[in-house]
Structures are given as structure tokens and as C-alpha cells.
Amino acid sequence: MSKAVLSLRGISHAFAVDGVAVPALADIDVDVPDGQFVSVVGPSGCGKSTLLSLAAGLRRPSRGVVLCDGEEVTAPMPRKIGMVFQEANLLPWLSAIENVAFPLKLRGVAKPQRLQAAARMLELTGLAGFEERLPHQLSGGMKQRVAIARGLVQDPGVLLMDEPFASLDEQTRMVLGDELLRIWSETRKTVLFVTHSLHEAVYLADRVIVLSARPGRIVDDVDVSLPRPRTFAMTSSERFGALKERIWRHIRRAERP
Amino acid sequence: MRREVSPVRVGQAALSLAILAAWEALPRLGLVPRLFVPPLSEAVGALIADRAAYAGSLPTTLGEIVVAYAIACGGGILVGQLIGAARPARRVLLPVIRAAYAVPLVVLYPVMMVWFGLGAESKIAFAAIYAFVPTVLTMAAGVAALSPGLAETARALGATRAQHILYIALPASLPSLVAALRLGGALVIVGVIVAEMLGAADGLGFLITRHRTLLNSPGVYAGIILVLGMTGAHEVLLRRLERRVAAFRAS
Numbered sequence: 263m264s265k266a267v268l269s270l271r272g273i274s275h276a277f278a279v280d281g282v283a284v285p286a287l288a289d290i291d292v293d294v295p296d297g298q299f300v301s302v303v304g305p306s307g308c309g310k311s312t313l314l315s316l317a318a319g320l321r322r323p324s325r326g327v328v329l330c331d332g333e334e335v336t337a338p339m340p341r342k343i344g345m346v347f348q349e350a351n352l353l354p355w356l357s358a359i360e361n362v363a364f365p366l367k368l369r370g371v372a373k374p375q376r377l378q379a380a381a382r383m384l385e386l387t388g389l390a391g392f393e394e395r396l397p398h399q400l401s402g403g404m405k406q407r408v409a410i411a412r413g414l415v416q417d418p419g420v421l422l423m424d425e426p427f428a429s430l431d432e433q434t435r436m437v438l439g440d441e442l443l444r445i446w447s448e449t450r451k452t453v454l455f456v457t458h459s460l461h462e463a464v465y466l467a468d469r470v471i472v473l474s475a476r477p478g479r480i481v482d483d484v485d486v487s488l489p490r491p492r493t494f495a496m497t498s499s500e501r502f503g504a505l506k507e508r509i510w511r512h513i514r515r516a517e518r519p
Numbered sequence: 520m521r522r523e524v525s526p527v528r529v530g531q532a533a534l535s536l537a538i539l540a541a542w543e544a545l546p547r548l549g550l551v552p553r554l555f556v557p558p559l560s561e562a563v564g565a566l567i568a569d570r571a572a573y574a575g576s577l578p579t580t581l582g583e584i585v586v587a588y589a590i591a592c593g594g595g596i597l598v599g600q601l602i603g604a605a606r607p608a609r610r611v612l613l614p615v616i617r618a619a620y621a622v623p624l625v626v627l628y629p630v631m632m633v634w635f636g637l638g639a640e641s642k643i644a645f646a647a648i649y650a651f652v653p654t655v656l657t658m659a660a661g662v663a664a665l666s667p668g669l670a671e672t673a674r675a676l677g678a679t680r681a682q683h684i685l686y687i688a689l690p691a692s693l694p695s696l697v698a699a700l701r702l703g704g705a706l707v708i709v710g711v712i713v714a715e716m717l718g719a720a721d722g723l724g725f726l727i728t729r730h731r732t733l734l735n736s737p738g739v740y741a742g743i744i745l746v747l748g749m750t751g752a753h754e755v756l757l758r759r760l761e762r763r764v765a766a767f768r769a770s
Binding site for chain 2: 318320338339340341345347349351353354355364365367368369412
């Protein structure tokens, strides 16, 4: 197995709510090897989004360290770690291509170069021809494609995705899932993908990490040994069902009052 | 390209004409005493007859407005941005500023005249302070309304604090910046005129007060027409700015 690109070592995290520490995550240890697609699932409020924001360097964990390429993550590292949120969060006054190029602008890349890179990313995400559209002229799925293109434009090794398809309708979700797998197979990024959909988690990933109810601990680490490329037909296979059921048992236990 | 005349525009023009017609007709018909409101034509006549005096007062008044505008709106927008962007500052300062705003500032004007004298400085100080607070409040409210998701995304993309303000907070708050200018600018004009009316040796407000003491109503209204002209011109400039900003606006 190739070496870990992203490592979470002994992570615990607590939030201060009215001066009281509320634990959100406990004793998280994960090593993600280069190029692996990992889904993170868990009951609602288990801290899976918190886990992602810790990995992104948007927060510092109360205990433990996050390592990316062996370097401690203490702040966002946009050149190494790309991020896609549940909401596309595009700048409404910038066109699609300018939104994708925005991280490069922050880094001071000259305009022709950054627009060229952004155009490539829009092509990769299937949005060639929509470069000049403003966000409000794009559908929800297209906005999320722009957000993915923006997350990839600096060619980071790691892509963190926080329920990126959660606010989309079912069909768009399925289409974008397949698109994400195609992009992933072309770019071979290491992906950490938070979702509340067990189906999506199994369908997309090489490996599914299951968290318990708050404070989130890792209760299972499931190897999804389904062949690639994944197809819709696989989702009705016995193996797919067995994997989903195994994960569901953990979640059900946690969700029970 | 020819632009269609919208029904809204027609309505606005009709309403304006109706107001002007009423201004002319009501005093002439004796429905409004001429001392309170002289007919429009008499006010315009007074403006033309005494044009040298009115024109002479404008440089003083406009000069005061420009300086007070720069202080109130420039400073107000800057402070509003800073306060709006920082939650602790917002929570500590905004209630205090709002409370301070409730004090009728005009009672302090005599004190300002003692500090700054009878000249332009006291008018500038009064109008600038008078318009500053609403400008700050409007701007801060606009900045505070910035989506937190956008801010977090910017951070994840590697934006520094300065880049965040320049590329995200500022463009996102442009519509409220126009609103702050609109309010602050109008209040600066009011502030300068009021200050001149309360105590000055020159300026449009001073002229209005002098005509009022002489019970020369057409002279008073001639001055009011000029004030209306100033606020109208200010509004036209802001509309222009607003159109430019509209391009930046979200759906």
C-alpha cells in the first residue's frame, strides 16, 4: 500500500458552548493512502463535518495532529488540500471561470495563466461553454461542478468534500456522483467525502469510515471491495446490499434513543 | 438603442408635475396662505431676481458639503466595514453607537460653534458627525449580512484577511455601500443647511434664515428650491453609481 497522504492522529475535538466543553470527536486515527477515495458517514451530529474542517485546517483540534504529506496542517493549505462545501459558495459577482480561477488570483497567478487553468478545470467538470455564466444563471448541479473545479484548480493532492451533493435532487446527485468518479479516475486525487447517504458512501468510495454518535469515534472501517468502474447495476448486487447493511447497523444503533 | 418609456416613469413624471401644479395653484386660489407657501412662480421669480446673492452663497455651502461628505461617508464606510466584519466589535460597539445616535445632535451645535467658530468648520463638524453614525450603522449591517459560508470558503481557498476584505467583503457589501452613501449624503446636506440656519455669516442656510426673519417667503422658498436641486443631483449621481454596482450584484 502506498504511503498515507492524509493522516489524522489521535484527534479529539470539543466545542465551547456557553463556557462548557462539548466533545464532538474522540480518538480519531485515520491514515488515507495516496489516491484513495474515503467516505465518512455517521449519525446526524456525529461530528463528521467537524472532522473535515479539522482536516482542512479551518479549525485546530483540541488534541492530536493532522498531517498532509507529512507536514502538520495548522491552517488552510489550498495548494495541497482542496475543499468543496455543501453549498457551492460561489462569489455571485464573478463568472464561472473567474470563480474557478479565484484561488489562483489569491496566490497572485497572472490572469492569462489562471484563466487557462480554470478553463481546463471547467472542461474536466463538464462545463465547457458555460465559462461566462454568472452563478445565478447556473443550476444547483452546475454550481456544484464549478465548486469542484475550483477545488481542483490548484491541483491539490487531497480533495475534501463536505456533503457536496446534499442540497441537490436525487437525479442530479446520481449524475454528479458518476461525474465525480470519472474526474477522480482522471486525476487520482485522495478524496475524503463526508455524506449522510449510505448509498452514496458505498457507491463512490474504496473505504467507508463509520462514526458513532457524538462524540464521534470510529466504530467501523469498511473496505468496499467492489470493482471499478462502478455501475448502477452494482447497486442492486448482494455485495452492495451487504455493505450498506453493515454500515446501517452501526448507524441504527447510534440513532436509537 | 432606444429605451422604452416605462409606465413607472410616466407615473413618476405625472406625480412630479401634479405637485408642482399644486404648489402654483393652491396659494393662488387662497387655499394656502401665501406667507406659508408662496406660488412656485413667485419663488422662482425671487430666485432669479436675487440670483447674485444665491449664487454667491453656493460656493460656501457646497464646499462645506463636500468636506463633510468626505469625512462622514469616507470615515463612516471605513468604520462600518471594520465593525461589521468583526463580531466582537459589532456586539460591543453597535448598541453604544445606536444609543448615542438617539441624542438630538442639534442641541450640541451651539457648543460646536464655540469650539469651531462661526465659519465653515462648525458646519462641517456638525454635518459630518450628524451623518457619520447612520452611515456606520448602514454599512455595518450590510457587512454583517455577508454569508458566513462565503467567508469560510474564502479561508479554505487561502484568502488572507486583507484579501478577504478586498475581494469578498467589499464587493459583497457594495449595495449597502450605496445605501450608506445615499443616507449619509442626504444627511450631510441637511446638516450643513441646518447648521447654517442656526448660526452663520454666509451660505444658503444663512440666506434662507435671513429671508425668513424678513417674512420674505418667496426668498425662503427660492433657497428651498436650491436645496432640492442639491439633493436631486446627489440622487442622480447615486443612481449612476448604483447601476454600475448592479453588475456586481447577486441574483
